[in-house]
Amino acid sequence: MFHRRLLIQILMLLPMASAVAESRNEAYRWLEKMHNAVQQLNYEGTFVYLHNQHMESMRIIHTVVDGVERERLISLNGSQREVVRKDGEVICIQPDIKTVLVGKRGAKRGIANIIPYEPSKISAYYDFFVHGEERIADKRAKVIMVIPKDENRYGHRVSLDMESALPLRTDLLDNSGKPVSQIMFTSMKIGPTVKDNALELVTHDELKNYTWNYQKPMQKQHPGNGNSRSRWVFQSLPDGFRMSLHESRESGSDNGVEHFVFTDGLATMSVYIEKAMSDKLFEGGSQMGAIHAFGTNVNGFQITAVGEVPAQTVKRFAQSVKEQ
């Protein structure tokens, strides 16, 4: 198995046990810094995104104004897809299919809404190491390895800007150590001078002819308080994944959607359950980039698991769903 092998290799590079512990602690600190930096700093950069011999380039602009995050992600090649994420709303523009998807968030996405980053819990399922330094986007970067202890999650190799701790390069690694996807910045500007002057979404001429799809916001249910209103249970989930969120979106008729989020502290995955429309079922596996999805049907309900985890994991999640 890749992770064991790599682990041993890394361990061999480290002369003493205390050095191992120190390396782990340092890796923790870096990851924590990254966690904060990604949300709190203003930055603008261009990166390449590589997956399965597909290469894309994208631009990201992230700003925080009065504590409110706003982020735009724009495809620089091919169709000019764009995602605008801001307080309470996500707008996805897909010129190739002339569609705009507007997602509503029931609540502001803030620190409190984010799955807490808990090194102590993660360490049960991953090993962490500092793995040297490198230069990316003309910046010095610290390389952190995050190696899963089993095959239900991906590994990570992240290179963090030594000054800001922003991830300049992120590789998602499968169980054999091969990159599933890679993101690498070629330029990055950081600091308060970064402004998002381009919220001129509205002036986007082309948008006139697009189809607009709106999602109703989800209502948060409370996971873990015994009498959850859900009729669904999850049996024999992969180790370490626990439900971090349960929300539902009701529709006029009886076809609301229930959404469950599971995390092991690092990997995140979602299960959606809604009444199956008889002619539109999704069964089996699918994939887009590093995202896997798996659909099954249970008692007339469509179960869909989706997340950045290996194919076997989404499958296991989808098949774990039982009606109470």
Added chain:
Amino acid sequence: MTDKLNEQVSALLDNELSDSELASVLTELNHKHDLRQTWDRYHLIGDVMRGEPVQLGSTEISDRVRHLVDSEPAIISRPQHGTKGDKKPLWTRPLAGAALAASVATVAVISAPGFLGLDEPAQPQLTASNINTTTPVRRQNISGTRWKNLTEPSLESRLNGYLVDHSEHASPGTGMGVMPYATFVGYDAER
């Protein structure tokens, strides 16, 4: 019309008014034409948001949405973090977003009621990809979807929706906050 009344109307829509407030708002509703319009508009936005997906196609809706946006920028710019803790209706936050979206939607619907015509999938590999053959076909050059093994556009659309929802919960501590969106924005299947 005051912001307070606007908020009360929106609260009324959500059944979040106390009895006394309810009485006074209903009285106002009876007497004030523009307040009734507000009520209509909020209902419209509610309808728009409840549908999933909703296609805004009629000029009537467009006119009404445009009117909303033109005449009441106050709704768009309603402070989202203002009156905290009090009886602030749950609606206000989504509403602010909805109005903004509506302002864009206005642009979208005025000129063309955008039917999304879809090609018949080339080779459905998953079960049950029954296409709705009554949908007018207008779009070309799409064979399959950006999801592997998935050729049914409505399923793609739903999966995209799931992915967007899911992305909101991906941990940014992993740098993964970017990744799902990057996948969504950037991933071009061979076509």
